[in-house]
Amino acid sequence: MNDPKIIVALDYANAAGALALAQQLDPALCRLKVGKELFTAAGPQLVEKLVERNFGVFLDLKFHDIPTTVAKACEAASKLGVWMLNVHASGGSDMMVAAREGVARSGHSPLLIAVTVLTSMNQTGLSQLGIDTPVEQHVLRLARLTQQAGLDGVVCSAQEAPALRQALGTDFCLVTPGIRPADASLDDQSRVATPAQALASGSSYLVIGRPITQAGDPLVALQNISASIQEI
Numbered sequence: 001m002n003d004p005k006i007i008v009a010l011d012y013a014n015a016a017g018a019l020a021l022a023q024q025l026d027p028a029l030c031r032l033k034v035g036k037e038l039f040t041a042a043g044p045q046l047v048e049k050l051v052e053r054n055f056g057v058f059l060d061l062k063f064h065d066i067p068t069t070v071a072k073a074c075e076a077a078s079k080l081g082v083w084m085l086n087v088h089a090s091g092g093s094d095m096m097v098a099a100r101e102g103v104a105r106s107g108h109s110p111l112l113i114a115v116t117v118l119t120s121m122n123q124t125g126l127s128q129l130g131i132d133t134p135v136e137q138h139v140l141r142l143a144r145l146t147q148q149a150g151l152d153g154v155v156c157s158a159q160e161a162p163a164l165r166q167a168l169g170t171d172f173c174l175v176t177p178g179i180r181p182a183d184a185s186l187d188d189q190s191r192v193a194t195p196a197q198a199l200a201s202g203s204s205y206l207v208i209g210r211p212i213t214q215a216g217d218p219l220v221a222l223q224n225i226s227a228s229i230q231e232i
């Protein structure tokens with residue numbers, strides 16, 4: 001079965017921008033991520049349109065609330081026919097178990113993953129939250145909690161992927177944003193890796209936004225990145 005490793009982040013302000021980009025891309029080469037900005041502006045109808053165009057959709061709404069609310073949100077999200085959805089692991093074990101139950105109630109079976117420590121965060125940012133544990137150790141702690149709650153995987157940076165892969169086994173899904181080709185701008189990302197480094201580190205899927213969406217020719221950018229990971 002075709003299982004593209006690249007997830008293009010559709011960080012657009014409206015449906016027209018997102019659909020125009022999707023039109024240029026190929027569902028055999030990538031999946032698409034709909035995040036908070038686009039979903040707030042364009043809603044479930046846009047997600048359904050992307051699913052109809054045969055794209056696997058990662059609905060990235062990073063739910064983080066009391067367990068009942070998250071369970072119902074996950075149930076509703078799963079009913080949209082998405083391929084993957086996520087919650088924040090820092091919402092805790094009960095919240096993640098409830099999320100899993102919400103997905104099960106939906107009658108659909110998307111992958112359910114949890115965000116560990118955002119890739120924009122560094123050690124200073126974590127310390128400001130009162131967490132003085134090294135980033136990698138904190139990511140590992142949240143990832144273990146996620147696995148114990150029965151979720152399919154986590155969002156982490158590629159820098160933590162080798163440790164997580166070793167600790168959590170080959171079946172646990174590692175989704176890594178903060179991906180930058182060697183010559184690309186870091187933007188607001190902090191813990192970054194190139195596409196090839198990320199896959200070699202054990203990432204299952206790479207989330208890539210601006211290096212593709214802001215490129216002069218997004219399809220060529222996607223094809224170049226795809227080619228750079230073919231042999232890994």
Ligand SMILES: O=C(O)c1cc(=O)[nH]c(=O)n1[C@@H]1O[C@H](COP(=O)(O)O)[C@@H](O)[C@H]1O
Pocket residue numbers: 009011035060062086115117118119120155156177178179187189207208209210211
């Ligand atoms: O859950 C995510 O997708 C996510 C988690 C994280 O820790 N860091 C992170 O950058 N993301 C998302 O990944 C995408 C990265 O986009 P670019 O920085 O443009 O490649 C954005 O849509 C972020 O919302």
